[in-house]
Amino acid sequence: MISGVKSTNNAMGRLLHLMSDSQLHNGVPSMISARNLTKEYGDFTAVDHISFEVPRGEAFGLLGPNGAGKSTTMRMIAATLARTDGELAILGKEPNAQGPEIRAHLGVVPQQDNLDSELKVHENLMIYGRYFGLSRKFLKGKIDELLDFAQLQDKRDSKVNELSGGMKRRLTIARALINEPEILMLDEPTTGLDPQARHILWDRLFRLKELGVTLILTTHYMDEAEQLCDRLIVMDKGRIMAEGTPANLIREYSSREVLEVRFGSNKNAEVAEQIQGIGERIDVLPDRILVYAESGEGALEELTRRGLEPLTSLVRRSSLEDVFLRLTGRSLVE
Amino acid sequence: MILAAALDSAVAIASRRANRLGSSVYAGRSLVMVERSLMALKTSNWFAVLSGFVEPVFYLASFGFGLGGLVGNVSEGGSASVSYATFIAPALLATSAMNGAIYDSTWNVYFKMHFGKIYHGILATSMGALDVALGEIVWALLRGLAYAIGFMCIVYPLGLVPSTWGLLAIPAAVLIAFGFASFGMAITSYMKSFQQMDWVNFIMLPMFLFSGTFYPLDVYPSWLQTVIQALPLYQAISMERAIMLGQFDASLLWHVLYFVVMIASGLVFTTRRLTALFMR
Numbered sequence: 001m002i003s004g005v006k007s008t009n010n011a012m013g014r015l016l017h018l019m020s021d022s023q024l025h026n027g028v029p030s031m032i033s034a035r036n037l038t039k040e041y042g043d044f045t046a047v048d049h050i051s052f053e054v055p056r057g058e059a060f061g062l063l064g065p066n067g068a069g070k071s072t073t074m075r076m077i078a079a080t081l082a083r084t085d086g087e088l089a090i091l092g093k094e095p096n097a098q099g100p101e102i103r104a105h106l107g108v109v110p111q112q113d114n115l116d117s118e119l120k121v122h123e124n125l126m127i128y129g130r131y132f133g134l135s136r137k138f139l140k141g142k143i144d145e146l147l148d149f150a151q152l153q154d155k156r157d158s159k160v161n162e163l164s165g166g167m168k169r170r171l172t173i174a175r176a177l178i179n180e181p182e183i184l185m186l187d188e189p190t191t192g193l194d195p196q197a198r199h200i201l202w203d204r205l206f207r208l209k210e211l212g213v214t215l216i217l218t219t220h221y222m223d224e225a226e227q228l229c230d231r232l233i234v235m236d237k238g239r240i241m242a243e244g245t246p247a248n249l250i251r252e253y254s255s256r257e258v259l260e261v262r263f264g265s266n267k268n269a270e271v272a273e274q275i276q277g278i279g280e281r282i283d284v285l286p287d288r289i290l291v292y293a294e295s296g297e298g299a300l301e302e303l304t305r306r307g308l309e310p311l312t313s314l315v316r317r318s319s320l321e322d323v324f325l326r327l328t329g330r331s332l333v334e
Numbered sequence: 335m336i337l338a339a340a341l342d343s344a345v346a347i348a349s350r351r352a353n354r355l356g357s358s359v360y361a362g363r364s365l366v367m368v369e370r371s372l373m374a375l376k377t378s379n380w381f382a383v384l385s386g387f388v389e390p391v392f393y394l395a396s397f398g399f400g401l402g403g404l405v406g407n408v409s410e411g412g413s414a415s416v417s418y419a420t421f422i423a424p425a426l427l428a429t430s431a432m433n434g435a436i437y438d439s440t441w442n443v444y445f446k447m448h449f450g451k452i453y454h455g456i457l458a459t460s461m462g463a464l465d466v467a468l469g470e471i472v473w474a475l476l477r478g479l480a481y482a483i484g485f486m487c488i489v490y491p492l493g494l495v496p497s498t499w500g501l502l503a504i505p506a507a508v509l510i511a512f513g514f515a516s517f518g519m520a521i522t523s524y525m526k527s528f529q530q531m532d533w534v535n536f537i538m539l540p541m542f543l544f545s546g547t548f549y550p551l552d553v554y555p556s557w558l559q560t561v562i563q564a565l566p567l568y569q570a571i572s573m574e575r576a577i578m579l580g581q582f583d584a585s586l587l588w589h590v591l592y593f594v595v596m597i598a599s600g601l602v603f604t605t606r607r608l609t610a611l612f613m614r
Contacts, residue, residue, distance in 0.1 A: 080458055080613050099358050099613075100460040104348035108458040114451035118374035127373060130366045131459040133347040179344035179459070 030055050031183055031214045032077060036086035039072050039238075046072040048238035049086065056182075059205075059215040061225045061232030063324065069238040070218040071111060074187050077216065079103050091182070104132060107176030111187040113168045115160045121171060122147070122156040129178040142178060149204065150174035166197025173204065184208060186217040190224060202227055222320040234327055241327040246320055253326045254318040255280045257296035261303065261310035262288045271308060278302045283325060292322070348460040359605055360464040367456075367469020368476070386433045387481050390426040391488060397548060398422050398494075410550040416496070416579065423494040424574035425547040427503055428510055430485040432567060434478035435511035439518035440534050443470055444525060453612055463608040467601055471515040478511025479504075500578040510570040513593040516600025517566065523607035541567045566596060 032054040039047040047069040054060045062070040075081035076088060079095040079102040088095055090102045116124050122143055129139040147153045150170040155163060163171065169189065176184060189205070190198040205228055209215055219225050225232055226246045234241045234249070242249055259279070263271045265287060272284045279293030293299040296315030303310065351357045398419030409415035446452040456466055482504060489495060495503075518534075525531050545568040551559050562568050573589035576582065 078458060082614055097358070098352060100361055100462060101345070101348045101352050103458060104345045104460040106458075110454065110458070112451065114455040116370070116374070116452055116455070117450060118377050119370075123373050127366070127370050128455070128459065130369060131363070131456055131461045132344045133361070133363055133366075133460070134344060175455075181344075 031058075031091060032060075032216070033089045034073075034077075034086065035088075037073070037076065037083055037088050038085035039069070039076060039081070040084040045238050047076070047083075050233075050235070050238070050240045051086075052233055052240070052243065054214060054216065056214055057209075057212045059209050059217070059228050059230045061229035062216070062218040062235060063220065063222075063225055063232055063320070064218075064235035065220065065328065067237075068235040070235055071187055072238075073235075074185055074216065074218060078106055078108050078185055104179060105182050107173075107179065107181035107184040109169075109172050109176050109184070109186040109189055111191070113172050115168060115171060115175070117160045119160070120156070121152060121158050121160065121163070124160060124171065125175055125178055128175045132179045134179065139178070142180075146174040146177055149177070149207075151200070164197070166193050166200060169193060169197070169201060170204065173201075177208075181213070183214045183216060186215065188218055188220070190219070190221065198224075222324070225320055234324060236328045242323065249320060249323045250318050253323040255292035256294050256318060257292075258316055258318050258322055259291040259293060259296040259299045259303075260288050260314040260316070261291065261300075262312045263308075263310055274306060274308060275303060278306075281326075290322070290325075292318070344460070356464070357462075359462040359609065360468075361460055361462050362465070363461055364465045364467075364469035364472065366461070367466060368473050370469075371473040382437075383477075386437050387430065387484055389433065390430045390481075390485060393429075394419065394423065394426050394489070408550070410552070410575075417494075419492075420494045420496065420579075421575075422548055423489045424503065424578040425545075425571040427482055427485045427489070427507065427578070428567065428570035428574040429542055429547065430481040431478040431507040431510040432514045432570060434481035435474045435513075435515035436478075436518045436534070436538065438474035438477050439471060439515040440522045440531065442474075443519050443522045444531055447523070447611075453608065457608070457612045463613065464601070464605045466608055467519065467604040471512065471519055471601070471604070474515035474518070475508065475511040478515065479508055482507035482511070495578050497580040499580055499582070503574050503577045506573055506577055509590065509593045509597075510573070513566060513570075513596035513600070516597045516604070518600075520600040520603035520607070523604050523611070541565055546571055566592070569593070 030053045032052075034053075035051045036049040037047060037051065038045065038049050050069075050073070052060075062073060064070050072081065076083050076095065077090060079090065079099040082096055091105055093102050095102055116127065119127060125143045125146060126136070126139055129142065130136070134142075143156075144153075147156055150173060152163075152167060152171060152174065155167065160168065160171070173184075173186075173189070186205070190201055193201065202224070205215060205217075209228075215228070217224075217228065229246060231243070231245050232249070233243045242253060244252065262268075268284055268286070268289055272282065272289060275282060275289070275291065279291040279299045281292040283290040283292070291299045291303075300313055300315065303313075348361070351361060402418030402422075405418040407415040408418055408421045410421075453466055457463065486495075486501070486504060490501070495501070521534070522531075545562055545565055547567075551562060551568075554562065569589050569592045573586060576586055576589075
């Protein structure tokens with residue numbers, strides 16, 4: 001275990017050296033630049049004139065409910081989906097014309113694992129490197145390094161189907177790093193993983209970020225976005241609803257604290273009228289009422305003063321989930 | 335240091351080809367697909383692989399030597415008459431080549447496309463759709479070739495190939511397998527369900543039985559002859575029979591042309607379809 005950690009650090013050190021190296025002879029100002037990026041499928045507009053820039057080394061998040069256009073945007077960036085309109089440049093290159101070149105710069109972790117189930121763990125990494133045209137000699141060393149990084153060294157000869165969900169994800173991430181990409185694209189990287197597996201994955205992604213790899217990720221987990229993203233856009237129905245750092249978004253679109261109270265499903269609407277004026281804003285959800293306030297405790301006191309007795313109450317800090325609710329009028333995971 | 339050189343290469347390899355014609359669909363790495371298939375070979379179902387090969391051998395044994403005793407000698411057109419086994423051997427060799435090519439390019443491709451999602455992963459790299467199409471087709475054709483060689487190893491020692499020139503049936507089998515693999519993958523790329531895949535079997539069996547495999551084509555009315563002559567297996571059988579019975583003439587070139595067109599159109603359709611499915 002100790003030797004594993006040691007060699008990981010060593011490998012990462014070498015990787016770091018490499019990253020700073022490549023930065024020197026690359027004068028491109030931003031890794032990704034989208035202007036009025038649009039994708040239409042017939043009458044349906046999946047992505048509707050969105051614009052954003054991602055500088056080198058940033059962890060950039062795309063948030064939104066299912067069907068918001070996150071994956072479509074990801075695929076356009078990954079040069080595997082032609083855009084309908086607008087401008088898009090990845091490392092200054094044009095994806096419609098320079099697809100293979102752009103893809104050589106990228107590591108892609110798709111929403112659904114598409115590991116090669118006919119091949120063993122190490123063979124999956126080998127053949128993926130070969131797809132990029134890399135030599136077997138180089139790949140042998142690289143595979144060792146990546147198996148350490150993904151903590152899969154003792155699974156190298158296993159079949160893919162014998163791996164757990166978390167291990168498969170880690171292998172998919174290792175696979176995406178085989179060409180030493182400058183941009184790593186992750187589409188809902190931790191969906192379906194248990195909490196422990198998620199934390200291991202976050203730790204690995206943190207390390208990559210520290211090494212200067214630009215991360216682009218979609219998620220509908222708020223905690224994930226707050227943990228990993230330097231900056232994010234909130235998408236809904238193909239549009240950008242808001243853009244900023246997690247902290248700024250919370251400051252701008254929500255209060256400092258939130259009081260959650262439950263009065264029972266039938267009474268929520270009725271009670272809602274009686275608590276008007278408490279806090280900055282009130283949201284009535286089917287199962288609970290959210291009171292946005294500078295002080296949650298203060299709001300709760302005011303509530304009791306008005307003679308209202310909630311079944312349960314909870315005071316918490318505002319999160320991105322609240323921002324999302326405010327912006328789209330619905331919760332993220334529907 | 336090694337690492338730095340390699341970073342250059344993933345991107346450098348792609349940019350070296352960037353300005354070539356067709357660089358968006360072809361990276362010149364179709365053989366990597368063959369590499370993948372070789373790696374995956376050990377997990378394949380050897381019984382299924384073997385069964386595709388023995389089928390024509392069984393036909394040769396039962397029809398050629400069993401039924402052949404009752405039939406006696408056969409002659410087609412103005413050619414010299416030969417034993418029944420000698421007459422059907424070229425047809426079964428052509429069928430071997432077809433079987434091998436079709437099996438990999440239809441069912442295996444269908445699985446990789448819809449269940450394994452293998453092509454999704456591959457096309458996220460700097461590989462192009464034509465690399466995938468060509469690589470998979472070449473692999474399928476190798477299987478067809480292996481079946482054909484295996485079949486030749488049985489019929490040649492049995493004296494069913496009158497002239498040594500008949501060994502040219504092997505390169506012809508490459509052409510046949512290439513044609514069927516290319517066409518098979520093109521069709522498969524348009525298939526959406528197992529039911530549709532069953533049509534492949536539904537078409538293969540009658541084509542095998544009626545393409546002049548077991549008797550000369552002149553037993554049919556002329557309109558039906560025309561229909562059958564348009565079928566790829568008839569073209570394959572007719573070409574192999576001419577080669578193995580030593581009837582070299584200009585009509586061979588038409589068969590070759592038929593397969594060249596089949597290969598090219600299969601490649602074009604497969605590449606277009608893969609691009610549409612995974613890149614658009």
